[in-house]
Amino acid sequence: xxxxxxxxxxxxxxxxxxxxxxxxxxxxxxxxxxxxxxxxxxxxxxxxxxxxxxxxxxxxxxxxxxxxxxxxxxxxxxxxxxxxxxxxxxxxxxxxxxxxxxxxxxxxxxxxxxxxxxxxxxxxxxxxxxxxxxxxxxxxxxxxxxxxxxxxxxxxxxxxxxxxxxxxxxxxxxxxxxxxxxxxxxxxxxxxxx
Numbered sequence: 001x002x003x004x005x006x007x008x009x010x011x012x013x014x015x016x017x018x019x020x021x022x023x024x025x026x027x028x029x030x031x032x033x034x035x036x037x038x039x040x041x042x043x044x045x046x047x048x049x050x051x052x053x054x055x056x057x058x059x060x061x062x063x064x065x066x067x068x069x070x071x072x073x074x075x076x077x078x079x080x081x082x083x084x085x086x087x088x089x090x091x092x093x094x095x096x097x098x099x100x101x102x103x104x105x106x107x108x109x110x111x112x113x114x115x116x117x118x119x120x121x122x123x124x125x126x127x128x129x130x131x132x133x134x135x136x137x138x139x140x141x142x143x144x145x146x147x148x149x150x151x152x153x154x155x156x157x158x159x160x161x162x163x164x165x166x167x168x169x170x171x172x173x174x175x176x177x178x179x180x181x182x183x184x185x186x187x188x189x190x191x192x193x194x
Contacts, residue, residue: 024043024044024096024116025041025042025043025047025049025091025093025096025098026040026041026042026043026098027039027040027041027042027089027091027098027100027114028040029089029100029102029109029111030111031108031109031110031111032076033108034106034107034108034109035078035079035080035104035109036076036077036078036079036080037076037077037079037102037109037111038074038075038076038077039051039073039074039075039076039077039089040072040073040074041072041073041074041091041093042071042072042073043070043071043072043093044071045071046069046070046071047069047070047093047094048065048066048068048069048070048093049064049065049066049070049073049091049092049093050063050064050065050066050090050091050092050093051063051064051065051073051089051090051091051092052064052089052090052092053087053088053089053090054087054088054090055083055085055086055087056085056086056087056088061082061087062077079104079109082104083104084104084105084106085103085104086101086102086103087101087102087103087104088100088101088102089101089102095118095119096116096117096118096119097116097117097118097119098114098115098116098117099114099115099117100112100113100114100115101113115136116136117136118134119188120132120133120163120181120188121133122179122190124169124190124192124194127168127169127170127194128166128167128168128169129145129166129167129169129179129192130165130166131143131163131164131165131166131167131179131181132163132164132165133163133181133188134161134162134163135159135160135161135162135163135183136161137183137185138159138160138161139159139183139184139185139186140156140158140159140183140184141156141157141158141159141163141181141182141183142154142155142156142157142181142182142183143155143157143165143167143179143180143181143182144179144180144182145167145169145172145177145178145179145180146177146178146179146180147172147175147176147177147178148175148176152172152177153167155167157181169194172194173194174194175193175194176191176192176193176194177191177192177193177194178190178191179191179192
């Protein structure tokens with residue numbers, strides 16, 4: 001039991017360290033006219049950026065990845081060919097994402113607030129799988145572990161904001177495993193060899 005309490009404390013400290021060490025890119029979407037907007041992305045360190053726009057039904061309507069690391073990116077986008085409706089812009093810089101909802105309407109482009117999301121942290125050492133995740137959307141989370149034959153372990157993690165867990169995998173045989181942290185809207189995977 002002391003091991004679990006110690007592990008929980010170590011994981012909580014790791015979450016704080018991760019949250020303060022992650023890149024914090026900035027993204028702005030500023031309407032210029034009824035169908036055009038300027039998108040600006042800035043980051044403290046030069047990094048590759050991924051920019052995608054999804055329709056409300058999840059359909060990918062635009063994708064751009066920079067070919068070299070940049071500190072800033074700015075471009076004017078023409079949304080005239082987009083149907084009226086709700087969209088989400090997703091900017092990824094390393095393990096950090098910024099999401100911004102916007103609406104395209106006949107009267108113009110209406111921009112919502114930005115949301116910061118950070119990918120989970122996985123580590124495996126000494127037969128212990130460690131996981132930390134800031135569940136900003138407080139979605140129901142599950143953890144599944146697969147080997148080459150299929151599912152070998154599953155756990156429901158709940159909806160807590162701060163997820164910090166450790167799993168003793170000493171009873172698993174040697175081999176390759178895929179760990180998947182899932183919610184309604186996201187799947188994150190981590191490969192390990194035991």
